[in-house]
Amino acid sequence: MKIGTRKLKSKLDQLYSAYNQKQYIDPDPLLFLYNYPDVRDREIAGIIASSLAYGRVAMIMQAVSAVLKKMGPDLRGFVMNADPESIAGMFQNFKYRFATGEHLSALIMGLQAVIADYGSLAACFTVDQAGGTDLSEGLVRIRTRVVRAGGAGHLLADPQKTSACKRSHLFLRWMVRKDQVDPGGWSNVPAAALTCPVDAHMFKIGHMLGFTKRRSADGVCAAQITQGFRRICPEDPVKYDFCLTRFGIRDGLDMSELKRFLKDDDYHV
CATH class of the missing domain: 1.10.340 (Endonuclease III; domain 1)
Structure with a gap:
C-alpha cells in the first residue's frame, strides 16, 4: 500500500470510528x-x-x-x-x-x-x-x-x-x-462486491479524494469512486460511505470541515 493510501486509510478509519455510530443515523x-x-x-x-x-x-x-x-x-x-x-x-x-x-x-x-x-x-x-x-x-x-x-x-x-x-x-x-x-x-452476498451509492455528497467527496473526474454522478463515476475505496479496503469498499456522507447532511458537520480533515498532498485532496 502506497504511503498516500496508508495516510488516507488512517484518516478514513478515524472518521469511521467517530461517526459510524447509531447516534448519527437520524435523519x-x-x-x-x-x-x-x-x-x-x-x-x-x-x-x-x-x-x-x-x-x-x-x-x-x-x-x-x-x-x-x-x-x-x-x-x-x-x-x-x-x-x-x-x-x-x-x-x-x-x-x-x-x-x-x-x-x-x-x-x-x-x-x-x-x-x-x-x-x-x-x-x-x-x-x-x-x-x-x-x-x-x-x-x-x-x-x-x-x-x-x-x-x-x-x-x-x-x-x-x-x-x-x-x-x-x-x-x-x-x-x-x-x-x-x-x-x-x-x-450470502459479499460486501467486497458492493458499489458505492453516489449521491451529491459522495460525488463531491469522490472528486475531493481524486477518485473521479467525471462531471456527472453516473454509473462510470460510481464505479470509479468504488474502485478508489476498494484500493483502501478491498474486502469492504463501501465501509466509509455512511461516516463520510454525514458531512453535509447532519447539522454541525460541514463539508468544508471534512475537506480540512482529509487534506493531504499525497492523495490529491
Missing part, C-alpha cells in the same frame, strides 16, 4: 430498517425506503414513515395479502415528488410477484449469483419482475442504463453490510 431512511428484526420484513422496508430516497432528507423521512405506517409491522404479510384494488385505495392520496400512489401500489404488487416466484427478495437477487461479484444481475432480476407487474416507474432504477443507481446500491449496502450502522441480513 436517514436507514433508521426505519431497525424496526424489522425479521430479514424478510427488513428487505421490504429497505427497498421501499431506498426507492423513495431522493430529494430533501426531511421529506424522504416523512414519505417513508407514512408508507410503512400504513403497511403495519408485518410487511411480508401485508405484501403477500395485498390486492390491487385495496392497495390503490389505501395509497390513492400518496404523493412524494415524482412518486404517486399508483407508482407505490405497483411497487408493492411487484414485490408480491417477486416473493411469490422466489420466496424472498434475497432469493430473487442471489438465485443465479453462485458467489459471483457482479451484483447488477440481481438488481436487474428484481426490477424486471417488479416492472412486469406494471406501473412502478422510476421507483426502481435500471442498472442496464447509465445511471449510478444510487438508491439501489444504498439498499444493497443496508442489506449486505453488518456493523454498528448497517443492519445486514443478506449474509
Whole structure:
C-alpha cells in the first residue's frame, strides 16, 4: 500500500470510528430498517425506503414513515395479502415528488410477484449469483419482475442504463453490510462486491479524494469512486460511505470541515 493510501486509510478509519455510530443515523431512511428484526420484513422496508430516497432528507423521512405506517409491522404479510384494488385505495392520496400512489401500489404488487416466484427478495437477487461479484444481475432480476407487474416507474432504477443507481446500491449496502450502522441480513452476498451509492455528497467527496473526474454522478463515476475505496479496503469498499456522507447532511458537520480533515498532498485532496 502506497504511503498516500496508508495516510488516507488512517484518516478514513478515524472518521469511521467517530461517526459510524447509531447516534448519527437520524435523519436517514436507514433508521426505519431497525424496526424489522425479521430479514424478510427488513428487505421490504429497505427497498421501499431506498426507492423513495431522493430529494430533501426531511421529506424522504416523512414519505417513508407514512408508507410503512400504513403497511403495519408485518410487511411480508401485508405484501403477500395485498390486492390491487385495496392497495390503490389505501395509497390513492400518496404523493412524494415524482412518486404517486399508483407508482407505490405497483411497487408493492411487484414485490408480491417477486416473493411469490422466489420466496424472498434475497432469493430473487442471489438465485443465479453462485458467489459471483457482479451484483447488477440481481438488481436487474428484481426490477424486471417488479416492472412486469406494471406501473412502478422510476421507483426502481435500471442498472442496464447509465445511471449510478444510487438508491439501489444504498439498499444493497443496508442489506449486505453488518456493523454498528448497517443492519445486514443478506449474509450470502459479499460486501467486497458492493458499489458505492453516489449521491451529491459522495460525488463531491469522490472528486475531493481524486477518485473521479467525471462531471456527472453516473454509473462510470460510481464505479470509479468504488474502485478508489476498494484500493483502501478491498474486502469492504463501501465501509466509509455512511461516516463520510454525514458531512453535509447532519447539522454541525460541514463539508468544508471534512475537506480540512482529509487534506493531504499525497492523495490529491
